[in-house]
Amino acid sequence: MIRQSAYYRLLRQLIDTPPGLLWRKVGRHLKQSVQHTWARLETRLGRAGLSNRAFCRSVTTPDFLAHMRTRRQHHFFIGPxxxxxxxxxxxxxxxxxxxxxxxxxxxxxxxxxxxxxxxxxxxxxxxxxxxxxxxxxxxxxxxxxxxxxxxxxxxxxxxxxxxxxxxxxxxxxxxxxxxxxxxxxxxxxxxxxxxxxxxxxxxxxxxxxxxxxxxxxxxxxxxxxxxxxxxxxxxxxxxxxxxxxxxxxxxxxxxxxxxxxxxxxxxxxxxxxxxxxxxxxxxxxxxxxxxxxxxxxxxxxxxxxxxxxxxxxxxxxxxxxxxxxxxxxxxxxxxxxxxxxxxxxxxxxxxxxxxxxxxxxxxxxxxxxxxxxxxxxxxxxxxxxxxxxxxxxxxxxxxxxxxxxxxxxxxxxxxxxxxxxxxxxxxxxxxxxxxxxxAVQLEPHRSAAFPDAGVYILRSDDFYVAVDAGQNGQNNNGGHAHNDVLSFELSALGYNWIIDPGTYVYTADYSLRNQFRATAAHNTVIVDGQEQNRFDKHLLFKMPADAAPRVLTWDSNPAYDLLIAEHYGYNRLPKPVTHRRTFYLDKQNRFCWLQDELLGVGRHQFEGIFRLAGAVQIDPWQTGFIWRQDTSALLLVSCPFRRKIAPDMETFRDWAAPGYGAKTAQSVIRALVTGPAPVVLDWLICPVRAQAQPYPSPDQIQQWQNRVEHILARVEATQPQ
CATH class of the missing domain: 1.50.10.100 (Chondroitin AC/alginate lyase)
Known part of the structure; x- marks a missing residue:
């Protein structure tokens, strides 16, 4: 992306600002300019400090120090x-x-x-x-x-x-x-x-x-x-x-x-x-x-x-x-x-x-x-x-x-x-x-929707999925947003399995700052190597709102949670693509069905990313992978039974940041499909206690897929045409 000059951005900002607001901003900046000029002069002359005499004139108590020695702090949380x-x-x-x-x-x-x-x-x-x-x-x-x-x-x-x-x-x-x-x-x-x-x-x-x-x-x-x-x-x-x-x-x-x-x-x-x-x-x-x-x-x-x-x-x-x-x-x-x-x-x-x-x-x-x-x-x-x-x-x-x-x-x-x-x-x-x-037993936490923020929590006992389907924040300034639209985290059986990699740093390293907020750093789909929301690599606290996500369906009931959302960040491509993602959490059978629909025309490269929590062992399993922590396991299976589209899947190592300034190694699964749109990818995510329950058979997985598609068809039939 070609970097816009500071003068161009300033000119656009002036043109787009309503006159009343513009004059208020100009007035405030002029006032600040005068204050800062005066402050600079005072500082240069050594007058920025505060003499004892000036301090005494700034307090209401004649003998301030004696007063502060004996004052009792009844209006603070802690006191002698x-x-x-x-x-x-x-x-x-x-x-x-x-x-x-x-x-x-x-x-x-x-x-x-x-x-x-x-x-x-x-x-x-x-x-x-x-x-x-x-x-x-x-x-x-x-x-x-x-x-x-x-x-x-x-x-x-x-x-x-x-x-x-x-x-x-x-x-x-x-x-x-x-x-x-x-x-x-x-x-x-x-x-x-x-x-x-x-x-x-x-x-x-x-x-x-x-x-x-x-x-x-x-x-x-x-x-x-x-x-x-x-x-x-x-x-x-x-x-x-x-x-x-x-x-x-x-x-x-x-x-x-x-x-x-x-x-x-x-x-x-x-x-x-x-x-x-x-x-x-x-x-x-x-x-x-x-x-x-x-x-x-x-x-x-x-x-x-x-x-x-x-x-x-x-x-x-x-x-x-x-x-x-x-x-x-x-x-x-x-x-x-x-x-x-x-x-x-x-x-x-x-x-x-x-x-x-x-x-x-x-x-x-x-x-x-x-x-x-x-x-x-x-x-x-x-x-x-x-x-x-x-x-x-x-x-x-x-x-x-x-x-x-x-x-x-x-x-x-x-x-x-x-x-x-x-x-x-x-x-x-x-x-x-x-x-x-x-001393009391309250009801367990339930699934919850926060539609203004675009955050959705799908939950059944210890099976937890958090989905980000929200805007860029800060009135679309995107200063602290990442390209994580339709990304998610998943926990089950007492373990975190799929996680967000974090942030790492800000201005200490512009390249790493941008790497950690990029689409490829999140559990979502990349189209043609492009970002969901474009950003200037020099502007670390701004991210224009290209994706404009929209939630189509949210249904939470005792049997399942269903979230369908899409974003339009790839509609700007010469051959536009809309990414629609469906999350279905089956509370009885304890599985999550993830469906990615890449709707559009033309030939594209689609990359699905799954970033895993720290100490996991990853092994191939059927058309996907199984990864283990202690005696628990999680299956991630590509389900091409209907679509006949089987992505190429690989694992690699990357970085995650558990806190600012610290990074640790992280395993990543990448699923790659190259071909004409539209493309539909189905994924089964299923937690398994390795010693206590059998892995689902192909027949069982197909039955689950039938159930999901039946529910999705019913939902689609109720949508306005």
């Missing part, structure tokens, strides 16, 4: 009075988590960090906050923040590494370890790292002021961690003054650098709001606190409508970003309600639906499919995971946190053993809710 109860609850129901927190805090004291797939890295006696420690690339710490950028094409280093470190999420582990052990070394390390960060990151200089989202998340984590140390003797008046001055600077920076656009706001802008609400609620002594708080609470309501579909799914076409956005909304909602704010019923209902989506999305093993992008994004990390990769795929802790808020016993039960986060929000109430959930 709750320490004994919280520690006892954590040790009672999550003893391994307590040990893991202490171990992680000790590593933080030793300046050993494991971020974004780096593995444990020792950063030395003095932390360099401006370096991508995975590659060694360093940003100029004296540069004006607007002059610093991520890696240009083709990549080579990752700006997310210093950003992630400076989010300070590990500081919360220091606070938790302090509560668990009463060891002052954790308070001293907290003071030391914050002091060092402030010294080496003056306002508006360096990489850690570039992204307002990270400034806001840092403020939230500083506030969380501070509340563990309020009674520590290690927090001197000198430290407190520097700490709160920096938080005031953080708040002003967020408010003056909002990641807002008239045409599109996303998780970045939401994080800005969250940071302002946290600062506005927890530091009411700041004269600007009321402005931040009022603005943020109003914008939370607005962004809930803009960023979350009516069915409760985040609009960015990514399950990982749904998790991040849910975490931000949920945490801030709980804090605001604790401080007496009442949200609208519409806001609360949509937030509850966000949790319901997680409830239904969760697989039998407690993880979720990684649809779309995943950058390991979190607001705060209140527990340390013994199984590190699982942190990026297990969202059940959010159900535990939300259960008391919405009085949902099903949330509590679905949370399983993920109660560590909830303890820091609810204290002993978390234990009560966990016990109540364990």
């Amino acid at each position: 009075a709750a320490r004994t109860e919280v520690v006892a609850t954590l040790r009672a129901i999550c003893p391994q988590t307590a040990d893991a927190i202490i171990a992680a805090a000790d590593q933080s004291c030793d300046h050993i960090f494991d971020l974004l797939g780096s593995g444990p890295v020792h950063l030395g006696a003095s932390i360099d906050w401006h370096v991508d420690f995975k590659t060694g690339h360093r940003w100029d710490p004296t540069a004006f923040y607007l002059d610093l950028t991520s890696a240009p094409f083709p990549g080579g280093y990752d700006i997310k590494v210093p950003w992630e470190l400076s989010r300070g999420q590990h500081l919360v582990w220091l606070g938790q370890a302090y509560w668990l052990t009463a060891d002052e070394k954790y308070a001293q390390e907290f003071v030391g790292q914050i002091t060092d960060w402030i010294e080496h990151n003056p306002p508006r200089r360096g990489v850690n002021w570039v992204c307002t989202m990270d400034v806001a998340i840092r403020a939230v984590n500083w506030l969380w961690s501070y509340h563990f140390f309020t009674e520590s003797s290690s927090l001197t008046d000198k430290f407190r003054l520097a700490f709160f001055k920096s938080l005031l600077i953080h708040g002003r920076h967020i408010f003056n650098n909002l990641e807002y656009s008239e045409t599109l706001t996303n998780n970045h802008y939401l994080s800005n709001i969250v940071g302002l609400v946290y600062l506005g609620l927890l530091l009411p002594e700041f004269k600007e606190a009321e402005k931040w708080r009022t603005f943020g609470l109003v914008e939370l309501e607005r962004e809930m409508v803009k960023q979350v579909y009516p069915d409760g799914v985040d609009f960015e076409a990514s399950t990982a970003y749904h998790r991040l956005v849910t975490e931000m909304f949920l945490s801030t909602t709980l804090l605001a309600q604790l401080n007496g704010h009442n949200f609208s019923s519409a806001y609360r209902q949509r937030l509850e639906r966000m949790l319901e989506f997680i409830l239904h999305l969760t697989k039998p093993d407690g993880t979720v499919p990684l649809l779309g992008d995943n950058d390991n994004g979190r607001l705060h990390r209140l527990q340390v995971w013994n199984d590190s990769p699982r942190e990026w795929r297990d969202f059940r802790y959010l159900l535990a946190v939300a259960a008391p808020l919405f009085d949902r016993l099903d949330f509590a039960q679905a949370a399983g053993d993920q109660w560590a986060d909830a303890i820091w929000f609810w204290g002993a109430q978390a234990n009560t809710w966990q016990n109540q959930a364990a």
Whole structure:
């Protein structure tokens, strides 16, 4: 694809923008330009900081430090009075988590960090906050923040590494370890790292002021961690003054650098709001606190409508970003309600639906499919995971946190053993809710449809299929979407079998970024080697909406689940092709029938891709393959009985990314057909307990195919012509 020039894209954007919206955007950009010019001048003259005298004029309390020493935190989740109860609850129901927190805090004291797939890295006696420690690339710490950028094409280093470190999420582990052990070394390390960060990151200089989202998340984590140390003797008046001055600077920076656009706001802008609400609620002594708080609470309501579909799914076409956005909304909602704010019923209902989506999305093993992008994004990390990769795929802790808020016993039960986060929000109430959930037997999860997002869950006991039949997200900007239309994940018998490969990286490697979001990286069909949605290899966060998927049939009943959907991403070819895919889950006989119809004219090459979970043994079986994990097996069989079309099938090795920055080997099955359209391919996917049940015979498979085709014929007869 020929890359369009930046000038051409800008011209098209101007032509396509309505006049009223255009003038609002021009006005905002002019205002920002003036603000940034003034900020650059102030920074150059050394006036970006905040003197003690100026700080005193910015607070409402005459003797601020004395006030902060004695102030009792009745409006936060944790405080000195709750320490004994919280520690006892954590040790009672999550003893391994307590040990893991202490171990992680000790590593933080030793300046050993494991971020974004780096593995444990020792950063030395003095932390360099401006370096991508995975590659060694360093940003100029004296540069004006607007002059610093991520890696240009083709990549080579990752700006997310210093950003992630400076989010300070590990500081919360220091606070938790302090509560668990009463060891002052954790308070001293907290003071030391914050002091060092402030010294080496003056306002508006360096990489850690570039992204307002990270400034806001840092403020939230500083506030969380501070509340563990309020009674520590290690927090001197000198430290407190520097700490709160920096938080005031953080708040002003967020408010003056909002990641807002008239045409599109996303998780970045939401994080800005969250940071302002946290600062506005927890530091009411700041004269600007009321402005931040009022603005943020109003914008939370607005962004809930803009960023979350009516069915409760985040609009960015990514399950990982749904998790991040849910975490931000949920945490801030709980804090605001604790401080007496009442949200609208519409806001609360949509937030509850966000949790319901997680409830239904969760697989039998407690993880979720990684649809779309995943950058390991979190607001705060209140527990340390013994199984590190699982942190990026297990969202059940959010159900535990939300259960008391919405009085949902099903949330509590679905949370399983993920109660560590909830303890820091609810204290002993978390234990009560966990016990109540364990004492009742609720109905098992059922199949579910989320039509606004285009996500469908076909389920029967431990047989689970998740299908992505949705748009590109972000109002078709596609910033975090992948070419995964009609792709799916499948689990059965307690194992994941067919999975999405994940994301791996963003600007660190443009080629790998594009490889992991390409059609060939997903469990769908490729036509003539083309992408479902075309994208420019230089524009890593944009994917035009060519595919325009449409769901034709969704029928879920006690006997079966049936989903029929199609997309039009290949209609742009000289000889157009429509890909229609049918999923039929038979709940009695426990098989999934997959039918691919490639409707069109002309000769084409069709590739069907099936990406397998990690440690599987693959062997040929009849007209397909069988792969095994322990004593269980899954059959993938091509069924050419009616069509007389048998694809050429092969296996090869490729990469999967269980989390951002980490990749592991993955087995892939490719089925290839070259010939004239239309082409219909039928697949049987059948889980088998290797020792306990026989494999289906060819006659049995034909009987199942007859049943499927009978149902499909009946459905087709009811469709309008």
